[in-house]
Amino acid sequence: MSDTNKYVCVSEDSRAISETLGRIGDKWTVLVVGALRHGPLRYNEIRRIVNGISQRMLTLTLKGLEQDGLVTRTIFPTVPPRVDYELTELGRNLIVPLTALYEWAVEHRSAILVARDEFAKKEREAALQPRFATPK
Amino acid sequence: MSDTNKYVCVSEDSRAISETLGRIGDKWTVLVVGALRHGPLRYNEIRRIVNGISQRMLTLTLKGLEQDGLVTRTIFPTVPPRVDYELTELGRNLIVPLTALYEWAVEHRSAILVARDEFAKKEREAALQPRFATPK
DNA sequence: CTGTATCCACTAAGATACTG
């Protein structure tokens, strides 16, 4: 509403952020949106692309995305039934920041793995240098 | 490593993405990183900024971030003790895509809320147009 | 083919109390 606080306070906007991230932050949503970035797909096509997703999670994820206006759901009354999912304008828009995150992930993954390794090493060393005794 | 598949397949990279998003995708991590973006903070300072986080979650989140090399933890052996948390190069780097997401969230929040509203409305209508009967 | 419904294991997360 008021534009007086743009970079002021985290807690102010944290509700907005939490809310949005709660939706798009989980891995399935991101992966499904990623799968749809090139065009509409059918239910089982998404399922094949997003490896490891269960029917339940796919259905829930898609429903959530539809609810939030990120994808459209088109039913073709044929037999067997066919349902297409496609990103809306809003959904396509989301791909931009998501791609940024995606690229960050790919680019820095090795750095993270290295950091984890070193952290584990340090922890082990710390465990070997107790001040006096570290009973149980 | 091989560059033959860049935009080919989601399932290929989905492990990398899931892994990374699993770390940075949850709301607390995002909010904590956001809190630290302007400089180092102490434990309880973060706690105040990130409204509603429990001690447990803050500790876990910080430990995770430290583990992955996104923040540093500096202990000042004073009394009372003082511990500063600060973003590393990697962590500061993460702010870029995170800010993009942040801005997307702020910018499109209202659109999402509208979409949710309309979706709910449609559902209600659909419930009023049963084919024959919708017992129970 | 495109879902829904149910059950169940697992985990995440908050509240609370205590420690260095």
Added chain:
DNA sequence: CAGTATCTTAGTGGATACAG
């Protein structure tokens, strides 16, 4: 101040079976 430990509860997510 900066955590740790423990308990309990709510939600997540997978497997399976079934329905339109």
